[in-house]
Amino acid sequence: MEFRGSSVYDQTDFFSNYMKRRNRQDSPNNAIEGPIMYELMGSIQNNSILDLGCGDASFGKELLHKGAKHYTGVEGSKQMVEAARSNLLDQNGTTYNETMESYDYPIETFDLVTSRFAIHYVSDINQLFQNINKTLKEDGRFVFSIQHPLTTSSFASKQSGDKRGNWIVDDYFLDGERKEPWIDQVVVKYHRTIEQYFLALRQAGFTILDLREGTPEREHFSSEEEFVRRQRIPVALAFSCVK
Numbered sequence: 001m002e003f004r005g006s007s008v009y010d011q012t013d014f015f016s017n018y019m020k021r022r023n024r025q026d027s028p029n030n031a032i033e034g035p036i037m038y039e040l041m042g043s044i045q046n047n048s049i050l051d052l053g054c055g056d057a058s059f060g061k062e063l064l065h066k067g068a069k070h071y072t073g074v075e076g077s078k079q080m081v082e083a084a085r086s087n088l089l090d091q092n093g094t095t096y097n098e099t100m101e102s103y104d105y106p107i108e109t110f111d112l113v114t115s116r117f118a119i120h121y122v123s124d125i126n127q128l129f130q131n132i133n134k135t136l137k138e139d140g141r142f143v144f145s146i147q148h149p150l151t152t153s154s155f156a157s158k159q160s161g162d163k164r165g166n167w168i169v170d171d172y173f174l175d176g177e178r179k180e181p182w183i184d185q186v187v188v189k190y191h192r193t194i195e196q197y198f199l200a201l202r203q204a205g206f207t208i209l210d211l212r213e214g215t216p217e218r219e220h221f222s223s224e225e226e227f228v229r230r231q232r233i234p235v236a237l238a239f240s241c242v243k
Contacts, residue, residue, distance in 0.1 A: 003185060004121070010079050013184070014183055015080075032235060032236050033116065033117060033235075035217065040210055040238055040240040044067060045068075047069060047112045048072075049110060050109075052113065053074070053075060053117075054074060055084070057087045057093065059116060060073050060084070061088060071088070071092065072093070074103045076102075078097060081095055100119070105131040105132070109136075110135055110136055112142075113140070119144055120146045121187075125197070125200050129200050129206070130205075133206060140243045142241040143241070145236050145238040145239075148236055149192060150167070150169050151233065152191040153170060154171055156168045175193065176190065176191065194237065208241050209240045211239055
């Protein structure tokens, strides 16, 4: 069976196993992608923030503790939304059980829109980026991360298991659906080149300020072995943009 969008996170066993992996200190989310996102966001004091594909909103809780004025999370998985609402109890945050595609984007409302490792689940990024541009205030910022296109081009190397020692890069310039074996399920993601992301952002009216490919830093890893392994291929790509 194949799962699209956030639907896989409503599978109980998958959800449990994913959360264990996600919370490991050396997971790509914590050791690579997280530090980049905070660097690219910079100051968020008094910002009204929209987070697309917010998961359990632990990120939103951190943003509020760092000085954000209000946090809005959008998440398609019911199980994730339940966890998010628990995390945001007594916080100035709201969570909507909507997908990035179905959410009704209010006009010129947010200072910052974020998304972490989620946009590669969306089939139409042109419409998504236009909606994000519409919902940002003038000079509002859009900071997001995705799986690096070198890793989404082909999942053939995952035949050897999730902890790959080698990576196959193939069909890089053929964009579209990719089916990834992941935590005993198959999830559908969408591969695009870096150039395609760049052009879609430009066409939606954004100026790209910065880009990161997730260069590993030793200080973020507890394991020397994992740090060395992560220097072999980029797993994250992050953009910082302004309206």
